[in-house]
Amino acid sequence: MKKWEQSVSEWLQQYSRFTFMTGAGMSTTSGIPDYRSKNGMYEKYENVEYLLSQTYYNRKPKEFWKTFKELFSLAGLCNIQPNEGHYFISYLAAKGKETAVITQNIDGLHQKAGNPNVFDMHGSYDEAFCLKCKKEYDLPYILKEDVPRCEECALILKPNVVLYGDAIRHTNQIIPVLEATDVVMVMGSSLSVRPANEFPLFAKQHGAKLMLINLEPTPMDPYFDIVLHEDIVTVTSNMEKMLQEM
Numbered sequence: 001m002k003k004w005e006q007s008v009s010e011w012l013q014q015y016s017r018f019t020f021m022t023g024a025g026m027s028t029t030s031g032i033p034d035y036r037s038k039n040g041m042y043e044k045y046e047n048v049e050y051l052l053s054q055t056y057y058n059r060k061p062k063e064f065w066k067t068f069k070e071l072f073s074l075a076g077l078c079n080i081q082p083n084e085g086h087y088f089i090s091y092l093a094a095k096g097k098e099t100a101v102i103t104q105n106i107d108g109l110h111q112k113a114g115n116p117n118v119f120d121m122h123g124s125y126d127e128a129f130c131l132k133c134k135k136e137y138d139l140p141y142i143l144k145e146d147v148p149r150c151e152e153c154a155l156i157l158k159p160n161v162v163l164y165g166d167a168i169r170h171t172n173q174i175i176p177v178l179e180a181t182d183v184v185m186v187m188g189s190s191l192s193v194r195p196a197n198e199f200p201l202f203a204k205q206h207g208a209k210l211m212l213i214n215l216e217p218t219p220m221d222p223y224f225d226i227v228l229h230e231d232i233v234t235v236t237s238n239m240e241k242m243l244q245e246m
Helices: 003-014 054-059 061-072 084-094 139-144 171-180 196-205 232-244
Strands: 017-022 098-103 118-120 123-129 136-138 158-161 183-187 209-213 226-228
Touching: 003 226, 003 232, 017 171, 017 196, 054 061, 084 098, 084 232, 098 171, 118 171, 123 139, 136 139, 171 196, 183 196, 196 209, 209 232
Parallel strands: 017 098, 017 183, 098 118, 183 209, 209 226
Antiparallel strands: 123 136, 123 158
16 A cells, blocks of 8 residues: 555544545546646637636627637537546545535536535536526526527526636635645645635644645645645545445
8 A cells, every 4th residue: 555545544534524625637537628728728818817807798798608608618518527536525425524625617517426515616607697687597508599698687697607806706614614624635726826725724724634636746735745646536546445445
């Protein structure tokens, strides 16, 4: 057994509260690109932050929707499914552990995998809502028209995501989770964006163990108890086997 496997095995036996922080690398195995990677949208478009801003939506909502659908290739996302990494979290919860997920992703795959207690800080792009009546609409409805409108109010819908200029969500709920958790596992995040990159250290200050699984090194690597620059699915499959043997 490798050293990290020994440590994680002990954590799984000793601790009951596990918090997962996930970034784009969590969903690449499911077929969703890392938008900040080479050839991603941030490299292809010079003004992504404006195109995905509250300002652009307010000024040109029709053009915003055309761009939004193009940037995220929404039409191809209807059949995207969770991968083994997502399902590991559900398996851990089924084993009686108290789990929470803090995700920067907007793909909704944690919910599809049945993960409990998901805090999607940036919302989800498979939902939209009416700013007037607050009625919500799903992805198939969003895709029916070039510019989706509310059936009741006829107003142009807003995607249920945090745009540039919006505040991130669930902060008041996330802080108590980090204060109480025993273990934080960061998966598929470069830990380069505030305030999410500050969450692991905050939890560590309250006694949590830290584990990082990310293909590339991050500026935060030295602060973690375990750092694995490996494939998430491979690592979570190993951890699932540990649980099965307990």
